[in-house]
Amino acid sequence: MSQLTQYLPKKASARLRDNPAAVLIDVRTEAENKFVGRPLNHIFVPWVDEPDWEPHTDEFIAAVKRFGCQLGTEIILICRSGYRSTDAGQCLISHGFTNVAHIVSGFEGDLDEHNQRGNINGWRHDGMEWEQC
Numbered sequence: 001m002s003q004l005t006q007y008l009p010k011k012a013s014a015r016l017r018d019n020p021a022a023v024l025i026d027v028r029t030e031a032e033n034k035f036v037g038r039p040l041n042h043i044f045v046p047w048v049d050e051p052d053w054e055p056h057t058d059e060f061i062a063a064v065k066r067f068g069c070q071l072g073t074e075i076i077l078i079c080r081s082g083y084r085s086t087d088a089g090q091c092l093i094s095h096g097f098t099n100v101a102h103i104v105s106g107f108e109g110d111l112d113e114h115n116q117r118g119n120i121n122g123w124r125h126d127g128m129e130w131e132q133c
Contacts, residue, residue, distance in 0.1 A: 005101035
């Protein structure tokens with residue numbers, strides 16, 4: 001069985017640049033994607049979201065496949081801080097996907113000593129391309 005690979009943002013960005021067939025999937029909520037910002041050139045497939053905040057694995061897998069991801073597609077997952085992307089990655093692997101990674105520090109990164117994100121690490125902090133509308 002495959003294993004979930006862990007990347008820091010710069011390594012994930014390099015993988016996406018070096019492999020044009022690789023896919024970055026943002027598994028955060030719709031509100032996070034809209035109001036906090038999002039990586040450029042990503043696919044948006046929430047792992048959990050309103051109204052019930054529960055993962056719907058069959059719907060998640062179906063959505064990933066609808067975007068053209070095959071079982072061997074290189075998939076890199078990102079969430080806020082690396083926890084939901086771990087769960088989503090394990091789900092993909094359990095459904096036969098063989099080349100799955102996640103960004104351990106996520107989009108916003110770890111909490112600092114003041115319980116704030118974005119000051120230590122993460123996609124935005126590390127200078128990867130992102131946008132906010």
